[in-house]
Amino acid sequence: MQDEFERIATLRKELEDANKQYYVLDQPRITDAEYDAFMRELLDLEAKHPSWVTPDSPTQRVGGEVAKEYTKVRHLEPLLSLDNAFSPGDLREFDRRVRQVAASVDYVVELKIDGLTVALTYEEGLMVRGATRGDGSVGEDITANVKTVGSIPLRLNHTVPKLSVRGEGYMPKASFARLNREREEDGMPTFANPRNAAAGSLRQLNSRITAERKLEYFAYQVLAAKELGLHNQTEVLTYLKQQGFVVNPEYKVFSDIEEIIAYCEGMASERHRFSYDIDGLVIKVNEFALQEELGFTAKSPRWAISYKFPAEQVETVVEDIIIRVGRTGVLTPTAVLQPVLVAGSTVSRATLHNLDNIREKDIHIGDHVLLHKAGDVIPEVVRVLPEKRTGEEKVFEMPNLCPECQSPVNQEEGEVAYRCQSITCPARQREGIIHFVSRDAMAIDGLGPAVIQQLLDAGLIKDAADLYSLTFEELTPIERMGKKSAENLLKAIQESKERGLAPLIFSLGIHHVGEKAGKVLAQTFGSMDQLLMATLEELQAIPDVGPTMAASLMQFFGLESTARFLAKLREAGVNMTAAESSKPQIFAGKSIVVTGSLEHWERREIETLIEECGGKAASSVSKKTAFVVAGEKAGSKLVKAQGLGIPILTEEEFEQLL
Template sequence: MSDVAQRIRALIQQIEEANYQYHGLDQPTLSDAEYDALMQELISLEKDHPELLAPDSPSQRVGGVISKKFPEVRHAEALLSLDNAFNAGDLREFDRRVRSVFAKVEYVVELKIDGLTVALTYEDGVLMRGATRGSGEVGEEITTNVKTISAIPLRLRQFAPRLDVRGEGYMPKASFLRLNQDREEAGQALFANPRNAAAGSLRQLDSKITAQRKLGYFAYQVLLPQEMGLASQTAVLDYLKALGFSVNPEYEIFAEIEEVIRYCEEMAETRHSFPYDIDGLVIKVNDIAQQQELGFTAKSPRWAIAFKFPAEQVETIIEDIVIRVGRTGVLTPTANLTPVFVAGSTVGRATLHNIDNIQAKDIRIGDHVLIQKAGDVIPEVVKSLPEKRTGEERVFTMPELCPECQSPVIREEGEAAHRCTSITCPAQQREAIIHFVSRDAMNIDGLGPAVIYQLLEAGLIKDAADLYSLEFDALVELERMGKKSAENLLNAIVQSKERGLAPLIFGLGIRHVGEKAGKILAQKYGTMDELAKASSEELQGIPDIGPAMAQSIARFFQQESTHSFLAKLRQAGVDMTAQRSTKAQVFAGMSIVVTGSLEHWDRQFAEQLIEEHGGKAASSVSKKTAFVVAGEKAGSKLTKAKELGIPVLTEEEFAKLLP
């Protein structure tokens, strides 16, 4: 038994060290496969020896405990809100108040992450409690859900008899996009923004759902820092990082308020470059002793203020509302807009999600509306402007028949979406094929929507598997399909056979299964045949595979149509086994940023090369960035790299590093 206990402790230390390297230092030391193998071994040992399950075991991050309610918890010290500054005048007034007490002041400016405050309590170095802010005095205990966040250490890297930490729980933009895509396909109501999604995720009664949503956490405060010998806010951040916390590296120190103002103006322009939402900056007096002397008002510290970015909302007109039928049969109303520039790009379309959203916001065809980008990514209509109506606007209603196949449309009880009832709906088939050939799936270059429409209309294909039976003579008969284009397309189809199991699983379009889940399943089962045998119960035992996804996968492989489709792929010679990367890991442990327009590659391909060779393709420049690859029209990221002294490579210089 002692050997088992020692192995469990060794696994815990290895996994938590990997978490610290990844989240705390931005320097991953294990591949996903290596990390998953260690976690599976730990879970297996703890299952066989439940008496050895420790409270700081990373196996607790996968969730699974269902709570009936969240008990209230009184905070050791009230979580106060910050006063807000909305312009330079507000910041100067804050500085005036501070300097009326201290002539010399140093300010630390941190990003204001758009999430929710989470308070953590450690005893003897082990995480004992996580709680929401609540009223500030009293919050809700969400310890089980907090443990699912891998950026939060379950055991501190340095011993502390008692430690209270404050930080921000948040949902990365990529996680937000995946979550809303999955919810839209499932006919569920969508989250309005990453902050709401994070709040909803942390208050899930089933912690396994929280675990699936891949939340992040940045720590920024400890209680009673002076008792730990910490004399400044920057020392607090360094201390938190040494303890194993993820600390946001994007903070700056200034001696004058005018420098702070200039920085706030610059960050308002570059706020969209981060992989998470920020809604402002937090300005703090750096010296802890000065903080103590400045003190607090009834609700806010006098030594800190939040500078709020102005909301990026613009006005435009809804010219029409059209219906798109997705690959799962969901009818999604989409607004065609008078094109307008917002949050870094021109927007001409915005999803309206479902009829409930349209009715709640009283959106009509012809309306003047305000739009923004949810999570700085997804164009959305915020509200209509009824005061600008002329009387010619039209109320939109969902169709009773599918616009693609004229089959009845239904709305199932408990769902927000309307669905086409036909399993042979051409729109569903078309969208399924478009998904199958997409870059992250089978990556068949030259097979855009227009070509797929032609193939379907000509009767050359009925589903994606038929692509592997296409012949040259039939292709060249298509409009605008020359001999060279036909040859290139057939070559791309042949090359796609070697993509391997993970992209194929993703390409199958199984409901709830995204790209990451495809990689997890490929790693776990190795072949399509083994995956097809898995039961729903077995699948639920895999980290990141929740009940809804497990049931969807099992149901998919039980269908006769699936067996026929896979048989056609198998006969065509499509590889259905997991592949291992054999490329030299020349960028192992490096965080690399690609920015601007490259001459020979698009940005996504360059990022793929980085990841194939062991690196991390980061979306923002920080002090941990190894180097930046800059093309034409590189903007704020290039500027930031130069300011931090980060090496900047041309596309040609980057190519020379590849083996």
């Protein structure tokens, strides 16, 4: 028991150190697989010795607690909202009022994160409560959900009797896009923007759902800061970092309002470069003594103001509304738009999600509409411009029959989605095969949607397993499929057999089972045979597998069609065991971006090698990027990396590193 007690202490330290390296220092030290292995071991030991579980154990981030209702929490001091500025004139007027009290003043300018205010309370260094802002004086206790956010420390680096911190809980753009894709495929309503998604996630009654949504947190205020010997906002930000909080690094100090105005106007055009949503900037008087002298109105401090970016919306026309049938049979209406530039790219289509959304916004074919990108990611119709209607517009109706297979379309009770009822629907089969061959699944290069459609039309395949029986003679007659292309495709199909269990599980397109779940299941069971023998209870006991996913797995693996499909894969020689890399893990925990044209490597080859050596082949540059491998004609990713000071390696330097 002494050995197990000491092992628990060691695992907790390893996991918390890993959290700090990842969230606070942007320098991951261990791989996701190592982190997951440590977490599973700790969960097992704590389950064996429940009396040893502590409130600051990393296992408390996993979630699972279900609250009946939220209790009310009174804040240490009111969490006031800010007055808004919408123009340079508003900022100059704010500065004029401040300088009536003090001729000389320093302002701290911080990014205004578009999320949900969360107040944290620590006692003797331990996090004891997380609460929403509520009405500013009283909020709701969401402690169980807050604990699942990895960037929030459960214990401070330096113990103080009591500390109250204010910050913003938010959902990164990548998490937002992934969540909406999953919800749309499941026939559930999508979130309008990352702020709504973050608010909905933090107010979940089941904290396991919050944990799955990968929220993050920036701290920016210490309540009763003067009692801790802090004299200004810059000292607060430094103190928060010392205590283990993540502080947004994009803050600046100015003494001239014209410099602030120029900075605000410049940042309005740069807002899309961040991995999270911002909707403005916050300007605060730096010194607390001057803040006290300026005081408050009934609702807002007189020493701070929020500069709101102008809404980036453009006008276009809905030329048509078409239907896309997904791999689970969901019919998704999509607006075909007059091409228009918004948030840095040309948009010609926008998902309308479901019929309820179309009716709520009263969208007709032919309407002039305002368009924006939700979370700077997803094109979305904001509203119709009814004053521009001519009478020629047409009301959209959801079809009674699937446009792909003419099978009946039903709307199940409690769902907003309409679904094709045929499991043999060509669109469902096509989308399933497209998913099966995609990069994060079986990664079969050269097999895009157009080629897949040709193979289906020619009767050469009926499902993804048939890909492994294709021959050179069958492929070469395919349009634009030359001998070299056929050889490359057959090679890619052959190589995909060794992808391993985790990508294979993900490729199956099981309802609610994403890429991460595929990795967790592969690490847990080691082989497809062991996974097929798992019971519902065994699946539910896995930390990252909830009741919904477990039920979906049992249903999928219980189908005769699934058994036939897996049998065909086995007969073709597809590896159904967890892959173990024999290569040294020199890139363990590192995020690496490859950009430009390379001379000696195919893109997938070099990215696979990075992953086999323990790294993550990322598609975009961020502060967490370890280095960038840049070939010829490297573009915006190279520019961004240079701006962030990230090391740039040539192809030759990368090979020397290997």
